[in-house]
Amino acid sequence: MAAFWDIVCRMGILFLLAQLTTSTPSGACTSSTQACTEWVTVGSGPARSLVYRTHSLDRRNERIKSALIMVHGTNRNADHYFQTATAAAFIAGALEDAIVIAPRVASAAGSCRDALAENEVSWSCSGDSWRSGGAAASHPDLSSFDFMDAILKKLANKSLFPNLSAIVVAGHSAGGQFVARYEMANKVHDTLGVAVSYVVSNPSSYAWPDATRPLPVDDAAPANAVLGWKEEKPHTKFSFGAFEGAAACPNYNRWPAGLAERSAGYTKGTSDEQLKKQLVSRPTTYLLSQVDTLPLGGFDSSCSAMAQGATRRARGEAYVHFVNTQLGAKHGVEIVSECGHNDRCVYTTSEIMPVIFPKK
Numbered sequence: 018m019a020a021f022w023d024i025v026c027r028m029g030i031l032f033l034l035a036q037l038t039t040s041t042p043s044g045a046c047t048s049s050t051q052a053c054t055e056w057v058t059v060g061s062g063p064a065r066s067l068v069y070r071t072h073s074l075d076r077r078n079e080r081i082k083s084a085l086i087m088v089h090g091t092n093r094n095a096d097h098y099f100q101t102a103t104a105a106a107f108i109a110g111a112l113e114d115a116i117v118i119a120p121r122v123a124s125a126a127g128s129c130r131d132a133l134a135e136n137e138v139s140w141s142c143s144g145d146s147w148r149s150g151g152a153a154a155s156h157p158d159l160s161s162f163d164f165m166d167a168i169l170k171k172l173a174n175k176s177l178f179p180n181l182s183a184i185v186v187a188g189h190s191a192g193g194q195f196v197a198r199y200e201m202a203n204k205v206h207d208t209l210g211v212a213v214s215y216v217v218s219n220p221s222s223y224a225w226p227d228a229t230r231p232l233p234v235d236d237a238a239p240a241n242a243v244l245g246w247k248e249e250k251p252h253t254k255f256s257f258g259a260f261e262g263a264a265a266c267p268n269y270n271r272w273p274a275g276l277a278e279r280s281a282g283y284t285k286g287t288s289d290e291q292l293k294k295q296l297v298s299r300p301t302t303y304l305l306s307q308v309d310t311l312p313l314g315g316f317d318s319s320c321s322a323m324a325q326g327a328t329r330r331a332r333g334e335a336y337v338h339f340v341n342t343q344l345g346a347k348h349g350v351e352i353v354s355e356c357g358h359n360d361r362c363v364y365t366t367s368e369i370m371p372v373i374f375p376k377k
Contacts, residue, residue, distance in 0.1 A: 044080075045071045045112045047103045049096035057120075057167050060159050063136040069099035069119040071112065074171045081178050082114045085373050086168060088122075088188030088195045090360070091144055091315050093131060095121035098192070101361050109370040116178075120168060122147050122161055126154035138164070148194040149224070149273035150202055150283030160283040161195070166205050173209035183375045184213045189360035190314060193220035198273055201226075201296035202284045216372055218304040218363050219329050221317035223336045225275045226293045226344065230260040230324045231335040242331035246308040251350050255335045257343065266320035274321040293344060302349040302372050304363055305333040306356035314358035329358065 046053035055074060056065040072078055087102040089095045099119035106112045123131040127142035139155035140147045150162035165186065171177070172184055188196035200215040201224065231237040235254035236245070245252060260269055272279045276289045284292065310328040312318060326332035333350070340346040351369060356362035364373065 047071060047107075047112070049099045053099070057164070057171065059138055059164050059167050060156070064138050064153075064156050064159060065136050066138050066140075066164050067095070067121040067123065067134075068168065069095055069121070071103060071106070071115075071117040074116075074118075074168075075177070077177050077179075078116075079180055080114050081116050081181050083111070083183040083374060084116045084118065084172050084178075084181060084185065086118045086120065086165070086184070086186045087364070088165075088186070088192035089119065090189060091191040093122055093124065093129070095119045098189075098360065101364050102187075104361070105364045105370070105373060108365055108367065109374045111374045115374055116172070116181075118168060120164060122164070124154065140164075144191060144194075145273055146282075148191055149198045152282055162199055162203060162283040165199055166203060169203075169205055169209060169213065173211045175210070181211060184209075184211055185216055185373050185375065186213065187216035187218065187364070187373055188220075189218040189363060190220060190358065192360075193218045194222060194273070197301075198224050200299050200301055201292050202287065203295075204287075206295070206299055212300075214300040214302070214375065216302050216304060217333075218360070219306055219309050219333070219358055221315070221329060221332070222274055222322040222325055223332065224273050224292075225270065225325065225336070226289075226296060226340070228260070228270045228275065228277075229257045229339075230269070231326055231331075231339075232256045232258050233327075237326055237331060237335055239327040242327040243310055245328065245330050245334075246310045249307055249352055249354055251305070251337075251352055252331070252334045253338055255338045257335075257339055260324050262320060262324060266324060269321040269324045271321070274325070296340065297344050297346040300348075301346075302351065303333050303337045304351055304353055304369060304372070305330050306353050306358060306363060308355065308357045311357075316358075 058065050087098045089098040102117045106117050122140045124142045125133050125139045129142035138153050140153050141151050147161040150160045153159045197217045236252035270277045309330045337350045353363050
């Protein structure tokens with residue numbers, strides 16, 4: 018079922034992307050080529066990282082009212098995610114008054130072999146590092162969250178975007194992990210003078226705010242979680258308690274799976290209480306695919322991830338239920354009907370357009 022709908026989704030997006038080449042509004046750059054890229058300085062420079070964007074980040078634009086920043090997945094394929102996000106903007110009729118940005122977290126470290134330009138930051142090849150504000154391989158004084166901070170500060174510059182009133186930071190899969198942790202950790206949210214919201218789609222794990230985990234009963238029972246695709250509404254029968262497998266999985270609560278042992282990177286020095294306060298207070302929506310219940314697409318089966326649930330969907334449902342019922346957050350959760358682990362299916366579904374292109 019998931020494979021069928023993913024194929025249908027891909028066919029639809031190919032059609033939409035073809036339409037973009039012939040009906041793009043004047044001024045919007047929508048091709049996933051060098052022509053639609055520019056550099057963002059990170060830190061004090063000359064370190065820099067690349068972004069794809071529909072409109073320049075360095076030219077005054079009074080038409081722009083909102084921004085969508087789409088974080089790529091584990092393959093660091095920003096060009097693909099730029100296509101997804103521009104297709105979404107096309108569907109929403111937002112290409113003229115929204116700026117779409119897809120940052121490239123490139124790496125030539127470890128097993129990664131991205132070709133880097135002069136002064137381009139080589140971020141860590143380790144997924145856990147760049148997804149959680151870890152230090153860059155080439156610039157240990159910079160973190161991947163500093164890169165996002167720099168993008169947000171550019172968008173909040175009223176001399177460039179005087180009418181921009183809403184920024185959405187979104188991501189899918191590994192990008193969803195990045196956004197979930199950036200939401201709770203970033204230090205610029207309340208300083209920008211622009212409303213920022215966060216959209217987290219289908220990550221394999223979350224930074225749990227305390228040492229408890231979902232108990233493997235009711236909707237969190239593995240057998241029930243695997244069959245969770247039968248229901249189009251969020252599951253809510255969850256209970257929480259001590260993780261029974263802690264002895265065999267001693268790192269289950271270590272950052273980025275939990276808040277413990279944050280001795281380096283962007284979150285170093287931020288207290289657990291501050292992270293939890295920010296997690297609760299910042300507007301966030303979780304988009305969980307109805308049929309993302311199979312271990313596909315780079316599914317994390319480590320013991321620390323399995324402690325959070327048997328499937329991506331169950332992990333997300335349990336996490337948002339915990340944050341809302343135990344910590345008092347008011348985060349939204351939407352089950353995206355008939356989608357699997359597919360960013361294009363999720364982010365081009367009409368029902369989620371108000372979430373990623375909010376009207377102000």
